[in-house]
Amino acid sequence: MIYDCIIIGAGVSGVFAALNLKSDKILLLDKQRGLEKLAVTGRTRCNITNSLSFNEFFEAYGKNGRFLQDAFRLFFRDQLLLFLKSIGIETINENDRIRIINATSGQFSKLLLSLLREKQIEFHQFESAVDVRKNSFFEVKTGKSIYQSRTLLLTCGGLSYPKTGSTGDGYRFARSFGHEITELSAYESAFYSDCDFSHIEGVSLKNVKLMLKLEKASKRITGDLIFTHFGISGPAILKLSEADFDRAMLVIELIGMNEAEFIRFIREKSGKLTNSVSAIIPKRLAQFIITENRSCKEISNSSLRKLFSGLKHFTINIKKCPVEQAFVTKGGVSLKNINSKTLESKLVGGLFFAGEMLDIQGSIGGFNLQAAFSTGYLASHSLNKKLLNN
Ligand SMILES: Cc1cc2nc3c(=O)[nH]c(=O)nc-3n(C[C@H](O)[C@H](O)[C@H](O)COP(=O)(O)OP(=O)(O)OC[C@H]3O[C@@H](n4cnc5c(N)ncnc54)[C@H](O)[C@@H]3O)c2cc1C
Numbered sequence: 001m002i003y004d005c006i007i008i009g010a011g012v013s014g015v016f017a018a019l020n021l022k023s024d025k026i027l028l029l030d031k032q033r034g035l036e037k038l039a040v041t042g043r044t045r046c047n048i049t050n051s052l053s054f055n056e057f058f059e060a061y062g063k064n065g066r067f068l069q070d071a072f073r074l075f076f077r078d079q080l081l082l083f084l085k086s087i088g089i090e091t092i093n094e095n096d097r098i099r100i101i102n103a104t105s106g107q108f109s110k111l112l113l114s115l116l117r118e119k120q121i122e123f124h125q126f127e128s129a130v131d132v133r134k135n136s137f138f139e140v141k142t143g144k145s146i147y148q149s150r151t152l153l154l155t156c157g158g159l160s161y162p163k164t165g166s167t168g169d170g171y172r173f174a175r176s177f178g179h180e181i182t183e184l185s186a187y188e189s190a191f192y193s194d195c196d197f198s199h200i201e202g203v204s205l206k207n208v209k210l211m212l213k214l215e216k217a218s219k220r221i222t223g224d225l226i227f228t229h230f231g232i233s234g235p236a237i238l239k240l241s242e243a244d245f246d247r248a249m250l251v252i253e254l255i256g257m258n259e260a261e262f263i264r265f266i267r268e269k270s271g272k273l274t275n276s277v278s279a280i281i282p283k284r285l286a287q288f289i290i291t292e293n294r295s296c297k298e299i300s301n302s303s304l305r306k307l308f309s310g311l312k313h314f315t316i317n318i319k320k321c322p323v324e325q326a327f328v329t330k331g332g333v334s335l336k337n338i339n340s341k342t343l344e345s346k347l348v349g350g351l352f353f354a355g356e357m358l359d360i361q362g363s364i365g366g367f368n369l370q371a372a373f374s375t376g377y378l379a380s381h382s383l384n385k386k387l388l389n390n
Pocket of ligand 1: 357
């Protein structure tokens with residue numbers, strides 16, 4: 001049998017493309033269960049898209065954002081929300097982030113997999129593509145068989161969270177067809193620190209001012225973070241990790257008051273320093289920072305000034321986590337040889353790409369899933385046209 005289309009990778013982009021293909025001769029392959037990354041995406045707080053305007057939306061993807069213009073013209077947030085509603089998924093807008101409220105991301109992924117069964121799409125789980133080539137037809141070799149197809153859609157994801165199946169095979173396949181892969185690195189990752197944070201693991205800070213000091217520039221942001229056993233994470237950290245760097249210094253402003261206010265505040269207290277500082281920052285953090293727990297009355301002004309400086313500019317050396325631990329892979333299949341109107345390769349007719357394996361990465365807040373749905377949809381739309389005309 002010669003399939004009309006083989007899709008390698010049942011992540012959001014591959015599954016959504018499969019659901020929107022009109023042919024009944026489709027084969028969807030996944031080396032694992034499929035949609036495993038979606039299942040861990042945000043879990044109970046899965047940001048599925050964002051309420052920013054059409055033009056602002058592109059900025060969230062950096063310099064390559066405009067490539068998504070055609071995909072978004074065809075299938076954007078409103079269409080995604082309509083689709084979600086049609087399958088019973090409800091969402092809420094929280095500070096521009098649109099997130100699912102009546103299902104965990106695990107339940108959502110099960111629901112999407114059930115739609116594949118309903119549509120009777122031939123879906124081979126736990127069958128990994130090991131080699132792809134094109135002769136008269138595309139040939140996809142797996143551990144079990146060799147399949148032939150008129151077109152091929154690669155939706156193999158990036159390098160992050162390899163346990164979910166995205167181990168970078170798609171880049172190898174793309175390269176074998178002559179496509180260039182841009183540099184791959186971590187995007188939206190936690191930071192390692194050389195400090196031992198085991199005593200403050202789980203301590204979180206809300207709306208805190210942060211400054212990332214890079215070699216030639218600095219980036220400022222206000223947001224939430226959490227100390228972990230290996231370093232520091234949380235929404236503000238993921239946002240800062242979008243900058244290009246490997247190692248840097250992170251300055252956390254732990255207190256809002258100025259030096260005079262802080263000294264006055266401490267002088268008005270009679271107990272131990274740690275107890276007083278715990279009124280401003282979490283107690284475990286105060287205990288971590290204050291090594292000499294003297295009485296507020298006894299401590300000298302110069303020691304208080306030093307403590308103030310440590311709280312105002314709590315500075316740690318940080319390092320980005322490797323790409324495997326990042327939420328998203330930066331870089332991917334270069335866009336220069338892909339037609340943005342169809343997502344078809346400019347080098348090999350009938351070869352299409354969608355999802356995170358493209359050199360497009362969005363900020364936190366639902367941009368990556370919207371891109372996966374939109375590019376999956378555009379690929380299916382183009383494939384439907386191509387298959388009809390041939
Ligand atoms: C912890 C976490 C939280 C996230 N939170 C958010 C969020 O809140 N909002 C948001 O927008 N984005 C979020 N993301 C990013 C988002 O989940 C991904 O960008 C998106 O799911 C990528 O979809 P995809 O279809 O391109 O690839 P993937 O979902 O990675 O799918 C690729 C599929 O290809 C399969 N595959 C790979 N190689 C082969 C092969 N050789 N043969 C067969 N199958 C193969 C894999 O098994 C996998 O199922 C998060 C990511 C993580 C890890």
